[in-house]
Amino acid sequence: MKTLVAPSMLSADFGNLAKDIEMINRSEADWIHVDIMDGVFVPNISFGFPVLKHVKRWARKPLDVHLMIVNPEKFIPEVKTIGADIMNVHYEACTHLHRVVQQIREAGMKPAVTINPATPVCLLKDILPEVYMVLVMSVNPGFGGQKFIEHSVEKVRELREFIRLTNSDALIEVDGGVNLDTGRRLVDAGADVLVAGNAVFSASEPEAVIRGLKSL
Numbered sequence: 001m002k003t004l005v006a007p008s009m010l011s012a013d014f015g016n017l018a019k020d021i022e023m024i025n026r027s028e029a030d031w032i033h034v035d036i037m038d039g040v041f042v043p044n045i046s047f048g049f050p051v052l053k054h055v056k057r058w059a060r061k062p063l064d065v066h067l068m069i070v071n072p073e074k075f076i077p078e079v080k081t082i083g084a085d086i087m088n089v090h091y092e093a094c095t096h097l098h099r100v101v102q103q104i105r106e107a108g109m110k111p112a113v114t115i116n117p118a119t120p121v122c123l124l125k126d127i128l129p130e131v132y133m134v135l136v137m138s139v140n141p142g143f144g145g146q147k148f149i150e151h152s153v154e155k156v157r158e159l160r161e162f163i164r165l166t167n168s169d170a171l172i173e174v175d176g177g178v179n180l181d182t183g184r185r186l187v188d189a190g191a192d193v194l195v196a197g198n199a200v201f202s203a204s205e206p207e208a209v210i211r212g213l214k215s216l
């Protein structure tokens, strides 16, 4: 399978979202990654559902929504209503993760579980068969443009082995500090999906970076 690429809107020009979404529509990107923050689970606030509605209006690619919020289950209906395809919730934010995953599926979306850099892969053992994807954070969530945490490569390798052993077909997505160099190493370690914010939107030719990431 070719590497899937999901540019992160967090690094887009918020004053001209439509233009950046059109660029993603034209590009070889597979999904559009959207980060929602609450200032509680992470020390930052990005944007909420009213903005997301406009992203959806322009987007011609599936929306991969990453919720960095406490009690994400409260917002399953809103996430569904704005037309998300994938709903990512943090392992660390859900006391009853199994139930939340089922609720996301019942709502008609693909459930994904995200782990912070300090959360070990082995904690996912019992939930792996239930999820469409695991999102491995390779920075501490909350901000774009941070430095890649090297240990994430090893974590992806470990997760790949775990997925094999449990006969799961979960995809592995990685988010934070991904560029052509870290992306290459992540794909070699077993990543299926690369999220990239800064690497795409700060480039003079964003579409070329997306093409480069896809070819890793």
Ligand code: DX5
Binding pocket: 008, 009, 010, 011, 033, 035, 066, 139, 140, 141, 142, 143, 144, 145, 146, 175, 176, 177, 178, 195, 196, 197, 198, 199
């Ligand atoms: C960070 C977000 C990321 C962010 C990645 O908490 O989850 O999706 O946009 O940005 P870069 O690729 O710049 O590290």
Ligand code: ZN
Binding pocket: 008, 033, 034, 035, 066, 175, 195
């Ligand atoms: Zn994200």
